[in-house]
Amino acid sequence: METEVKNTTSAGAATMAQKVETLPSERQTATPEVKMSASDLNLWYGDTQALHDINLDMYAREVTALIGPSGCGKSTFLRCLNRMNDLIPQVHIKGNVMLEGEDIYDPSVDVVQLRTFVGMVFQKPNPFPKSIYENIAYAPRLHGTGTSRSELDDLVESSLKRAGLWNEVADRLDTPGTELSGGQQQRLCIARAIAVNPEVILMDEPASALDPLATATVEELIHELKDNYTIVIVTHNLQQAARVAGYTAFFHMGRIVEVNDTDTLFTNPKEQRTEDYITGRFG
Amino acid sequence: MDKKSFSQHISRQYNEDLEHIITRVMTMGGLVEQQLEAALDALVDGDQAKGEQVVTSDYRINAMEVELDEACTNVLARRQPTASDLRLIVAVIKTITDLERIGDEAERVGRMALHLLEEDRRRSPMAEISALGEQIKGMVRGALDVFARMDAEQAVRVAQEDIKADAQYDSIIRHLVNDLENNPKSVPPVLDIVWATRSLERIGDRSRNICEYVVYFVRGKDVRHTSFEQMAEEATGDRH
Numbered sequence: 308m309e310t311e312v313k314n315t316t317s318a319g320a321a322t323m324a325q326k327v328e329t330l331p332s333e334r335q336t337a338t339p340e341v342k343m344s345a346s347d348l349n350l351w352y353g354d355t356q357a358l359h360d361i362n363l364d365m366y367a368r369e370v371t372a373l374i375g376p377s378g379c380g381k382s383t384f385l386r387c388l389n390r391m392n393d394l395i396p397q398v399h400i401k402g403n404v405m406l407e408g409e410d411i412y413d414p415s416v417d418v419v420q421l422r423t424f425v426g427m428v429f430q431k432p433n434p435f436p437k438s439i440y441e442n443i444a445y446a447p448r449l450h451g452t453g454t455s456r457s458e459l460d461d462l463v464e465s466s467l468k469r470a471g472l473w474n475e476v477a478d479r480l481d482t483p484g485t486e487l488s489g490g491q492q493q494r495l496c497i498a499r500a501i502a503v504n505p506e507v508i509l510m511d512e513p514a515s516a517l518d519p520l521a522t523a524t525v526e527e528l529i530h531e532l533k534d535n536y537t538i539v540i541v542t543h544n545l546q547q548a549a550r551v552a553g554y555t556a557f558f559h560m561g562r563i564v565e566v567n568d569t570d571t572l573f574t575n576p577k578e579q580r581t582e583d584y585i586t587g588r589f590g
Numbered sequence: 591m592d593k594k595s596f597s598q599h600i601s602r603q604y605n606e607d608l609e610h611i612i613t614r615v616m617t618m619g620g621l622v623e624q625q626l627e628a629a630l631d632a633l634v635d636g637d638q639a640k641g642e643q644v645v646t647s648d649y650r651i652n653a654m655e656v657e658l659d660e661a662c663t664n665v666l667a668r669r670q671p672t673a674s675d676l677r678l679i680v681a682v683i684k685t686i687t688d689l690e691r692i693g694d695e696a697e698r699v700g701r702m703a704l705h706l707l708e709e710d711r712r713r714s715p716m717a718e719i720s721a722l723g724e725q726i727k728g729m730v731r732g733a734l735d736v737f738a739r740m741d742a743e744q745a746v747r748v749a750q751e752d753i754k755a756d757a758q759y760d761s762i763i764r765h766l767v768n769d770l771e772n773n774p775k776s777v778p779p780v781l782d783i784v785w786a787t788r789s790l791e792r793i794g795d796r797s798r799n800i801c802e803y804v805v806y807f808v809r810g811k812d813v814r815h816t817s818f819e820q821m822a823e824e825a826t827g828d829r830h
């Protein structure tokens with residue numbers, strides 16, 4: 308633990324030093340590491356095409372926000388990233404989604420295994436109707452990553468700590484997860500996703516059912532998780548995208564209209580359609 | 591940026607808020623122009639009434655700055671503006687600060703003019719000062735016009751007028767320094783003229799600032815502390 312703290316401090320110091328030495332324009336030109344990328348991705352529900360030629364890089368240790376009006380394809384795209392659309396009949400997908408250079412749609416890919424690498428947190432908190440402890444321990448036990456009771460105990464504790472929930476539930480791990488408040492349930496779901504040690508966490512409107520304080524807690528958590536995970540978040544709340552994301556992609560009618568760093572997209576977007584959407588104008 | 595775009599929000603109240611702010615900035619600009627005009631009449635022609643009017647009217651400009659600051663703060667708090675709306679609010683907040691300062695400078699010119707009422711104006715370079723005053727009036731009017739039309743290219747042309755204003759200012763100051771050297775007894779009135787001239791020159795700088803905010807609003811580029819060439823490039827070139 309101590310080593311971890313030291314590492315964080317020195318990394319923080321290095322970042323500060325870098326900030327002093329480089330101009331903002333220079334910082335933006337440094338290319339971040341691509342963790343996941345979609346290229347020429349098209350998706351049909353039956354005869355209806357829902358995604359058109361999507362090309363998007365999602366960077367390691369960054370939050371990428373997907374914004375756009377209802378029905379623009381942002382959630383559909385998010386579900387492509389861990390093959391959740393496989394569960395919907397009549398869905399047909401063309402194109403590539405690469406995770407660290409491997410195509411996740413390759414026939415040899417084990418989908419269950421893929422979803423341990425690419426976890427998902429949903430709009431409505433959906434804890435299992437089990438104890439808080441079991442909510443976290445269930446998947447590691449299933450995947451055989453935690454077998455002994457002590458291993459599982461450690462995993463439950465570390466996951467809840469990383470999700471910022473440990474202090475609130477440490478003395479009642481046996482109570483049902485469904486008895487927690489909405490914000491706590493959502494953090495429990497995030498802890499559950501973290502427990503299988505994913506590389507990427509997908510979030511589909513994770514705070515839309517939460518009050519402003521619980522939303523702030525979840526956003527703070529997203530900010531902390533960013534240091535270790537790649538996060539892709541779908542949100543209808545533009546201010547939330549502006550607050551949490553380093554990069555933002557604007558979807559409209561199944562296409563990506565504009566991708567940019569969040570500061571630029573929200574202060575000086577290059578596409579009129581982006582401008583109209585984020586400023587609340589008639590598009 | 592088309593000005594009518596302020597009226598294209600889905601929220602009609604938002605349209606009204608922004609249009610109200612723009613209208614009030616223009617009203618404030620009109621007041622500032624009046625103050626400058628009166629200050630120059632007082633300085634160049636020795637018009638006492640105009641001088642007194644300038645000194646007693648500055649409070650109206652100050653009150654408008656406070657009112658507009660509050661209106662902008664309310665939009666920030668209630669609407670969380672983004673993109674061109676955000677740039678507009680930032681540009682307005684900065685513009686009204688400069689307008690208020692132009693008002694202060696005009697007031698100072700008026701006050702100096704009142705000091706100079708009893709002096710012999712024939713010895714001062716009044717023709718040159720009058721020409722500088724016209725140049726500065728043109729810059730203020732130009733900057734307000736550029737703001738009203740949100741015209742980035744015209745903003746560059748108005749900002750470039752500052753080069754001429756600076757040259758006129760330098761020439762007047764050289765003349766006044768010469769006066770001081772030749773006639774040391776004239777120090778108090780000459781200093782008043784120096785202060786008034788300096789105020790006019792500062793008004794030119796602040797008009798240039800307003801032009802820069804217009805470029806920021808229209809193009810999303812911050813052209814403060816850049817050369818005129820860079821400013822022109824940002825104002826006319828591709829947005830990205």
